[in-house]
Amino acid sequence: MKAVRQPKASELKEMSEMELERYKEECRQEIYADAYREPLAWFPHDSKAHEDKDVRDLLVLLGAEGYGRFWLLMEELSSNADHYINLQRPSGWQTVMNATMCKSIEEAHILLDTLASLELIDSSAYSDDIVTNQRMEQQVYSTNLKLAQGRFGTFSRELKRQIGDRNKSE
Secondary structure: OOOOOOOOHHHHHHOOHHHHHHHHHHHHHHHHHHHHOOOOOOOOOOOOHHHOHHHHHHHHHHHHHHHHHHHHHHHHHHHOOOOOEEOOOOOHHHHHHHHHOOOOHHHHHHHHHHHHHOOOOOHHHHHOOEEOOHHHHHHHHHHHHHHHHHHHHHHHHHHHHHHHHHHHHO
């Protein structure tokens, strides 16, 4: 994440209360936007995921290998900054193949077609050549919202300290 630009003490002294509030809001938006694009270091995995009806169907259709490839794909989606894979990009299919250890585009197509038919990836997005998972999107949002709240809290405390220093020197 890029650091939010902290104003110099001289700039801070010259800001009105309204300018300070505007600056704080702009920084909040930047912090939250940056946090959403942050790759997840980890995500929760239900210990009974294999009992989900769609996952059971995946196991019947593609076996344990398909199940493993599904979780490898979820790891890829969680760890890249976009949290989706655009299959129209030159690297799109290669990313899927590398992440899922598919040996060919045909094998990757079978995997993604099956995942989309079972709604384990978003079938509507997949029809537009985007690989994403709504549960993963929600997990990214939830996890990174907490991250952003912490970062903004730290930023706000530091700004408040600087404002206090500004007011003392006036």
